[in-house]
Amino acid sequence: xxxxxxxxxxxxxxxxxxxxxxxxxxxxxxxxxxxxxxxxxxxxxxxxxxxxxxxxxxxxxxxxxxxxxxxxxxxxxxxxxxxxxxx
Numbered sequence: 001x002x003x004x005x006x007x008x009x010x011x012x013x014x015x016x017x018x019x020x021x022x023x024x025x026x027x028x029x030x031x032x033x034x035x036x037x038x039x040x041x042x043x044x045x046x047x048x049x050x051x052x053x054x055x056x057x058x059x060x061x062x063x064x065x066x067x068x069x070x071x072x073x074x075x076x077x078x079x080x081x082x083x084x085x086x087x
Contacts, residue, residue, distance in 0.1 A: 004073045009040040011061075016040065025076030031069040039064050043071050 004026065009016040028038045030048055039062070040049040047068050055063040 004043075004075070006044050007040070007042040008073070011039070014040070027074050027076050029072040029074070030067070041071050041073060043073065046071055 004021070005016070005018065007016045008018060008021065008026065010022065011017060012019070028035045028041055028048065030038070035048065035050070037050050038048045039051060041047070047066050048071060049064040049066050051062040052065045053063070057063055
């Protein structure tokens with residue numbers, strides 16, 4: 001299980017949700033910057049979804065906006081092994 005899926009979502013109602021992968025921890029580099037507020041990503045189409053402020057839709061879920069760019073997901077534990085935290 002070293003490959004990350006092409007598309008992954010935090011929303012448990014989404015068909016692209018995978019709880020086992022999310023428990024392991026996934027980081028996202030978007031346009032060469034770390035992003036911690038990503039709700040969903042797609043590598044092949046090159047976009048991420050992030051919350052649009054504090055706005056909610058009519059079902060009470062956060063409003064999101066799609067941003068296009070270069071998406072590079074990685075496992076957090078693999079990143080920690082490569083770059084140990086500075087003490």
